[in-house]
Amino acid sequence: MAAPDASRIAPIRLFGPFRLSIFDRKLTVGSREIAIGSREFEILAALTETPQEVVSHKTLFDRVWPGLHTSESLLRVHVTGLRKILSAEDRTTYVLTVTGRGYRFAGAVETVEDDKPRWSSEPVLPAMPVRVIGRDAQIEELMEILFEHGFLTVAGPGGIGKTTVSLAIAHRVAGRFRDGVHFVDFTGHSEPNLVPSIVASATEGRPVAAHTAEQLAADLRSRNMLLILDSCEHLIEAIAQVAERLRASAPGVHILATSTEPLRAAGEWIYRLPPLGLPNKTPENEPEDMFTAPSVQLLIERAHASGNRVKFGMSDAAGLAEICQRVDGIPLAIEFAAARLELLGVEGVALQLKESLALLSTGRRTALPRHQTLSATLDWSYQLLHEEEQALLRALSIFRAPVTLEAVAAVAVDTAAVSPGLLDNLARLVAKSLLVVDGASAPLRYRLLETTRVYAFKQLMSCPDYATVAQRHARFLIGVFSKLGSPSGVEHDAVERQTAWTLMNDVRSALEWAFSEVGDQAVAVSLTKAAMPLWRHLMLSNASIDRLANVSADKRHDFQWALSDGGRSPARSSIGLYATLASRQLLAGEDAERLMAAWQNAFTITRDQTEDEREFWALWACWLQNYPAGEHLVALAYATRAHALVANSSYRLEAVCAEFFIAVSEFALGRFASVSRRLDRATQFDHLPMKPSVLISFQWNPFVAMRCYHADSQWHLANFDNALALVKVNFEIARGLNHPASLWCALAHGGCAIALRWGDIALAHTFSEALKEVSAHNPPWGAWGRCLHGWLTIRRGDVADGVSEMQQGLSELEPRAYGHRYPEFVGVLAEALSATGNEEEALETINHAINWAREYNALWHGAELLRIKGDIHFKQGNAEAANTDFAAALKIADEQGALAIRLRAATSLARMRVEQGNFAEARTLLEPMCTRFKGTSGAHDVRRAKAVLASTDPSAPPSAPTSL
Template sequence: MAEDQLRGNLLFGPFELSSRERVLRRDGVALPLGSRALDILIYLAARPGEVIAKQELIDHVWPDVTVEEGSIRVHVAAIRKALGDGQFGNRYIANIKGRGYSFVGTMVSLGGVAESGNAGSPHQGRLPVRPITMIGREMVVREVCDKLRHDRFVTLLGPGGIGKTTIALAVGRAAAEAFGSEIYFVDLESLTDPNHVAAAVATSLGLALKSKDPGQELLDLIRSRKLLVILDSCEHVIEAVASLAEQLYQQTEEIHVLTTSRELLKVEGEHCCRVLPLDFPLDGSEQTANAVLRYPAVQLFVRRAATRAGSVALSNKEAPFVAEICRKLDGIPSAIELAAGQAAALGLKNTADLLVSRLELLKLSHRTAVARHRTLKATLDWSYDLLSDAERIVFRRLAPFVGHFTLDGARSVAGEPGVGAEEIFDAVAGLVEKSLIATRIDAAQAQYRLPNTTRAYALAKLEEHAEVDMVLGRHAEYLAGHLETLREALSALPGSERAAVYSDQINNVRAALEWSFGPHGDAETAGRLAAASTKVFLELSLLIECQAWAERAMASLGRPHRGSRRAMEISASIPLALMHTEADDQRVRTAFANALEIAIEQADIAYELRILSGLFMFSHWIMDIRGATDIAVRSKELALRTGDHDDMALAEAMLAASEHLLGNHLAAQLHCESGLRHLASGPRTRMEPYLFHYTSFLLVGMARSLLYRGLLDQSLDYARRAREEGKRSGSPATFCRSLALVLPVFLTMADLRQSDQYIGELSELSVAHSLMPYRAIATGLKGQWLLLQDNRIEAIQLLKRALEELHVQRHEMLNMDFTCDLAAALVDLGEHDEAVTLTVNAIAQQQRAGKFPHMPALFGMKGLILASRSAEDHFDAEESLLSAIDWAKRQSAALFELTAATDLAQLLLKQDRLPEAYEYLSASLDRMPAGISFPARNRAVQMLGQLQSGTDDVG
């Protein structure tokens, strides 16, 4: 009996099916369902994923009665009505045409035995049992499995139909052994109330929540377990999912979370894996059956067509049609499956013919809008027929523009030799009047755009006239020249305005690069365009994209051009992108060395300085003191040769940062002041180089130098200016750096509101632009922020995670700040041995590398730990605190001297050595510059008052 096969109660969606009680419940409420309908449902649910023939169902439900097939349909309809089958995307009972019925819902047994269509696969019980077709995703599955193992929290990100769910299920099966079958798939697609997210997860785990705080109850129930939770289709309840996922990540140690979403959850711990389209045959590649079947998009098409048509034998004659379909569908799995369904009914050639027009492709991609697209096509046909010959030519030749274009762009791409610009302009005006082109009037000049559907129609006309490569070639040549002109024209604009202009061009740049490096592209245009576009990608912090195009361009350059100016421009962008995305510092250094070699060969001092500034920043990040100092000195020598104020400001910024690394804060401040004077000496001659935006860097340097010297009011002023300058730069990397370096000023002031706001900005920006080091810094800063509120447990978790990530990325700019705070938090929890080991190791590491700015804080922290550990350590504690004071005096670091002197006074007070305590603390306060109050100063003043009272009593 099927009922015997169904052990325990079965959960699927909001439903619970009990074979023993013979009842179907929704959210605990029994549903009215007839006896025969229950028999059918229980029988189907006992064999999930299997197709049960109608006659077999009849024989089971009516063993002694002869009934018509219509009886089955009536009862299945009743089941579907009770389940809401088909509503809001829910699907539980599938009708397999000509074969029977199948239970296809996602389910788990409350009895502890997961239901599966494959009895030999015990680890897949809590995953959906419906068959999965996964093609071309093996590498992605391995990548996600690796990320889950190391990072615990991964989001599969991509548009609808890209295949996120399929990949997630494959990951679940691949990871089954590692989790000992503790894998739970939660389909959130049918969920309408975000308050039920935690309950949906609990249901999949076979748990029933009773608390008014279901999220916390769920955490309490599963906190100690090791399992993988897959949350599918999160976008419509994303806030609730984000909150729960973050809790699962932060408050547990062995729970791994995999989510699929059309947008990032944007919470702590999330690692993004973007799902890309399937590979498909490029236009012009080999079109034989064997050749195209190597591509995953074609494989998916053929398999899906076969499931509908019975079989598909792809011949060499038909292969080009399949390749064309997959190419026009851009490798999107859902669109390919839809096209395969049409091919099963209409044949490959007819389906390919339907996609000759990209307008038909749009119709195929958006199923609910077919009628509207047909009407639009008819309207466009009518409009096109009414155009003059000149207007038709211009209309179809404007098709390569993705987004806005100007009249100059239209003339360059759509014109013909001997045809005047006025004729092109008149044609554009005519197209505007006939509503085929949209306009946007800016302050400088009018801009035009073909709406997407209109552009699809124009592209089809371009193909009909065999002008595709000719016009796309013109488009690429125009973009190369346009970007070269923009570089000079935008040099005087603020970074945010430059970024806005480049954002307008990015889609055009991508399209032109795709054609230029494609099978029909032109090598000369490709190299020129690649060199001109590096500025666009860097300004917009599209670092991975920049690196990919630049490396592709360098690989395509012939040997005679390897040392050319074009090669210099392209190669210079590679290390600037790599240093944000590559953990292998040797690879980054090699890329810098290659770029420098070409710049020196070209005798281009401006580019040499640009590359040196990037190499300096990298050396600064990894705390390579000697390397950074050598680069700063070399840059100053080059700047003196040019005599340019911008070059001098750049060199002074490097020297300031170098002095900071050496702990010479007064010298660092003087270099910053010199650099700012150079910037104010005259008009700017060039754009600030990407990455080393020296205006913001000089302001940051002033903020930090003044902070260490105890001038908090001035430091706050420069910190605010640095943040605004970083934001104004238009560069996410520059803005992130500014935020990361000035946030300690606000934390020192214990300004919780402002600090929290800026940490949030840093976290969101670093995630959005894949700036991994800054994401780790944001994590550590959040830990410091939590410490200010005495939330030590969570703070320790974040600080440790930040230090681990920064170590992996070799980004050690702020790691000592986090080390000191981590040690302080450990002391508060009584973990003195761990704290002192952490601090002693950090001191040794700093001394070996010659990294001195953190020495006062580290020795001060060591003294504080020893002073609080035991009375036997008081002598060593005093020595460490005296060392901290000595280091601080040598560095003009009055803030650190005051902190260490206060801790020393506290220690001496315990030993009844009040006069000595008073002497140290009063001397430190005397050396502290006058200014606004802040927690460290207030604590010192209060301690001094206590000591004064004590010494008076003794007197």
């Protein structure tokens, strides 16, 4: 061991009960060492150097975060942490805030010399992190690799936690090396030829000048130590040479390096440090499970360290998960986000991050990159890239989803061929931890971490090649989605549809560019046409379609020119495009003038094309416009015209579809017998080959939709068991189509409601779970599913929970877009509110449903809503009003031939008569109907009617009450 070095006798600072050793980087009270983080230690060291004097924010920034631009809020986090450490041992206030200037150490500090000389080989390590979260398994694995192979590089992007992990390892293994562990930080060094001297200075504990790699290896040949070489990326070649020489000549020297890329030195083992574990934010995951994710644990700990005393509860779980996912689980970014929680709260931070990662900056959202903390970190990596690598990174930032090598080539070099040069540059970006490879997918896919992508995209937008890259990106997407518009259409296999689905965010961003002032509207129209089949296949509600609607209104001539292929005959997809625009405007509640303008475009194109099929779909568009608006007689007239057009033509599938249009309008008008007959005929043609134009226009398989309405009409006609059998068959057929929208239709439009009405709770649960799964990525579908699941919860007896879930679902629904079930959902909610004793709210709710049904002529459900209102009135003690409601319900049910609703209304009226003591009238109401169902059905309504009938015999034992 080397001789003692007098210059290394270190000062000790004493204050209160504390002893601060600057050289050892230790804080002790008596013989006990106090845990203190490296940043808190640096702040304390800086403040105690000049006690009673103000230390500015800038001085502390330079001391704690050299070379980085950070925020005062982050500094406050660590000052708060320091105060907490000191106050745990001594109640004296040592650190004072000087508003607008900095901080001041208020205690008396005595400086003494350490009486113990330091051997120059004694290791100097930064303090052990107070707590390393979520890395235990990785640290253990890294220690095994290090001891087995002796040379390990921990690679990963900036802020991922490489230094933290390496320090944790250093402190754990310090006692296993005779000559200790030595930490070499290359952050502030830029001269490659000084690398051997820098390492020698660290190992000798004194400045060593003009050392070579050979001299260093000779000095350390007999040593047994661990070298931590931190932040190697900017001196990577020189450090690799030194590491190779040491491993060859000094076998007792183990090396642990950290870098954004491997050293690529002989004997090196590479470990890519992943982000912290993210919460599994799925519908099935319970909120408390999210708190076990390491990224969420770190976020909460750093928030508390900043002085935020809020106790995070289950309601915060989704927001905390969103924050961690948005920053990709990168610890540095999580730390910055935690500093904002006190100001903005969980929801505020999550919302801001959803809009922009600029929240994690020190200044305004418009601040320059050099003033943004994460940008400063990424600047370091970006500036180390060669020009070709920078260009490729910028091009990759245009993608929002993981992409294949084919996609990379199309955007980066505008060719399907993958050149060796492109592969080399990709490999270098992967090596430098700027590009992630998804090895689990086939083919391989590449993606940028979101923080990296946002940074690189800012670089792209400031470069002259932005327009070129953006146009290549849009044209690549046109090629991908055009395959789905080919003759086989959406019948492509599930893998191809999934590929297109993952690129939906790319379509949105490409349209944003294409419709901008610097974009290309012709490309925008082509991309919209290409993507439309999958939009409608998946029932997506896209803001990009709304953007398209705006362009068609504001720049009508340019837009029509583009649709007509540059003034030539209109493209075949144009009628569908205009129909899609009009449908979106309709569901968004656009005014009649804009709607008629959209439909007029469809008719204009139709007149130019004389084919019956074009005219048929234009009539369908007019039917679609009038049906949700409640103009059912007008819609019926259009449907009848459409049927007459193709009834005797070769368009057999279109003729069957026209029957369906008629049936839907008749259903809304309460003509259940006609609907049942019509759809019984129509569904016999389900063997006809499905046309892409039909599937795209309907959004789901029309025969699946037909069976839903057929089952519903059968139920209204009191053929309860037939209705249940139909939805069971329909579910199996839809599940086999491998078509999400058709499966959703089978469940939402038919299966769930029929099973719930029938009272088959097990089947309703099966349907509800399937609906939840297919709706996972579609908010409107999910809202519908919440309504149906709330209904199921009510039927199970958890009425209060079911009410809450239905209210949430209804608040998310657009009634005009989903009018078929809306009044039924509101009626179920009103009945449940009444069951919980909320009579006033129940009456208000049912009145809303009745008024809505009247406004939109939802005649099919009018009788049932009046029956529910009668039940509510009777519970309120208003028998006269209830009697009027029941009489009106019975009258409408009889006019419609809706025997199922007559059974319900008669049961409610009979139950009121029983409670009034009028048993004879109650029997007269129910006996004929119950006789009809004797032994033929176990449906809920039949069982309830029979229970009320049994109660008309005063001598009979009371029957068990039935559920809602």
